[in-house]
Amino acid sequence: MxxxxxxxxxxxxxxxxxxxxxxxxxxxxxxxxxxxxxxxxxxxxxxxxxxxxxxxxxxxxxxxxxxxxxxxxxxxxxxxxxxxxxxxxxxxxxxxxxxxxxxxxxxxxxxxxNAPSALRHINEKTVTMRWPEATPETCFGYDVETLFAEMERDRERWWVIKPGNEFNGNAVAKGRAADRDQALQALRECTKGGTQLAILQAFLPAVERGDKKVYLVGETLIGAMNRLPIPGDFRANIHLGAAFEATELSTQERKICEQIGAYCAEQGAPLVCIDLIGGYVTEVNITSPSGIPEINRVDQAAYEHLILEKLEEYVVARK
Missing domain, CATH: 3.40.50.20 (Rossmann fold)
Known part of the structure; x- marks a missing residue:
């Protein structure tokens, strides 16, 4: 090619x-x-x-x-x-x-x-709600007061607050309505003063046991790893110091990943990374799916060759 x-x-x-x-x-x-x-x-x-x-x-x-x-x-x-x-x-x-x-x-x-139309159409943080049974409770908007009112429905509940267009844990915070000042400040920073999309996603304590990253080309599962946050942090991003280890996927995790991979490929985005915490899908990465060097290390593999084989099949099928 x-x-x-x-x-x-x-x-x-x-x-x-x-x-x-x-x-x-x-x-x-x-x-x-x-x-x-x-x-x-x-x-x-x-x-x-x-x-x-x-x-x-x-x-x-x-x-x-x-x-x-x-x-x-x-x-x-x-x-x-x-x-x-x-x-x-x-x-x-x-x-x-x-x-x-x-x-x-x-x-x-x-x-x-991945196709330009897919990059515009699929938001990595909000597309998860196409599979509500596999997604933690999520809402999104851009107005600070509107988002805070959603948090106030249960003042003690913890939420992950994250921007709709970032990556690698950038500008991601954890908050609850009971800590009003801190929560409002996090919302202001995440929405850049109420001008950009922010996501509220129910905090999953299972992240202490890791955040699985699964790489696919269409429905083909290439490899996966489990990322462990550093002590005192809930963000399991390798760029932030998270450790990584080998992992296995449950039958249900494998099934939902294959469904998501198939959907993204239909939209023109065959290269996909899916984040799973406690069996729930938290993000679907299509802008620049990464993690293969680390997955190679834990599996003692060279998955880049399989990715290229599947990519070539995808390209040929569209000629």
Whole structure:
């Protein structure tokens, strides 16, 4: 395949824990032609998307693998339609710049994964309510007083308060109406003064036993791990210091993950990560599904190759 990866600035990436780089390395190993570009280097001209790209023969096992710029070829300007697939890998926030990128990629005239329309349509925090039986109690809005009134229905109940467009535990807090000042402050920060979407999700004490991260391509379960928060924190994000370990999925967990994977693939988003706490789905990540280096470590596997095989099947099926 000819693959173009839209990626975050190289200096922001950590090669030892970056799924995008792992996929690029595996694609190069199997003989694919890999290039990268950046959101700011995308352009639409006469209804067709173009990009300033660099060939990227990156190999994770190379002696200079940590020096990402050493793998860059010279810059060239070309139509994205020249590629079999464009992988969209920038991290959130899903803000106006992110949305602008999706509008440009609408004009790519090739297979885009995950699809721009899916990135706009599927909110990672609210889509879980399509499966209410598998989701903790959740509500969302953007007005501080309206959200606080919801919390006041049970003043002692703990909620996780999180923004609708962030990732890696950014701006996520825990609060209850009984602690009025702290809860209102968390809501103001999360909604940026009542101007952005915020989610209230019932706090699940089971997070002390871990937050499972499950990676899928469509209905195919690739791998999973259990993330354990650091003492004194409830956020099980590896970027925040959470430990990770091998895990098994129950029959019910596997079933709901396959259902969610199938739904996302139908919407044009075959690459998916699902977060599970105590058997409940808390988030469905489609913007830049990650965690493969860590899942590889706990399973002593190399799942990036299976991801590319399934991705190629998906691309071929859409030609």
């Amino acid at each position: 000819k693959i173009c990866i839209v990626i975050d600035p190289l200096e922001s990436l950590k090669p030892e824990m970056d799924t995008s780089l792992l996929l690029a390395s595996a694609a190069n190993q199997r003989g694919d032609e890999v290039a990268i570009t950046f959101p700011a280097r995308l352009l639409v001209r006469d209804g067709q998307a173009y990009a300033y790209t660099h060939r990227f023969p990156y190999r994770r096992d190379a002696a200079d693998a940590g020096d990402l710029r050493s793998s860059l070829g010279s810059e060239q300007f070309e139509a994205l339609a020249e590629y079999d697939v464009v992988l969209v890998r920038p991290d959130p926030p899903v803000n106006m710049s992110y949305l602008a990128m999706t509008y440009i990629l609408d004009c790519a005239n090739t297979c885009v994964v």
